[in-house]
Amino acid sequence: MTVVRVPPVLRAEAGGAREVEASGATVRELLEDLNARLPALGSKVYASGEIQSFVNVYVDGEDVRTRDGLDTPVREGSTVILLPAMAGGSLAPLAGGRSRAAGPPSAPACRR
DSSP states (O other), X not given: OXXXXXXXXXXXXXXXXXXXXXXXXXXXXXXXXXXXXXXXXXXXXXXXXXXXXXXXXXXXXXXXXXXXGGGOBOOTTOEEEEEEOOOOXXXXXXXXXXXOOOOOOOOOOOOO
């Protein structure tokens, strides 16, 4: 079995678990097994025979897209990390500032 680490944004689909187990000799087999065990989680990560475009999958710390993709080997005892991409906006509201669109600075008002 392989330990699959589940990030907080996907834990509801994993029944709240931080880690789940799945098996397979390749990433494809492992994700198919994960999809069979936990369909809600599996479908967020793997659909139509592909890793979802907004999800990164790491095997023992290496991004599978830089290796053999779905054919990347997974050995017994490996750790697989599922990491969905996060999009966001300005951090200004978190820092107490105002969020605004980026652009050139405003010209001062002209007086006559």
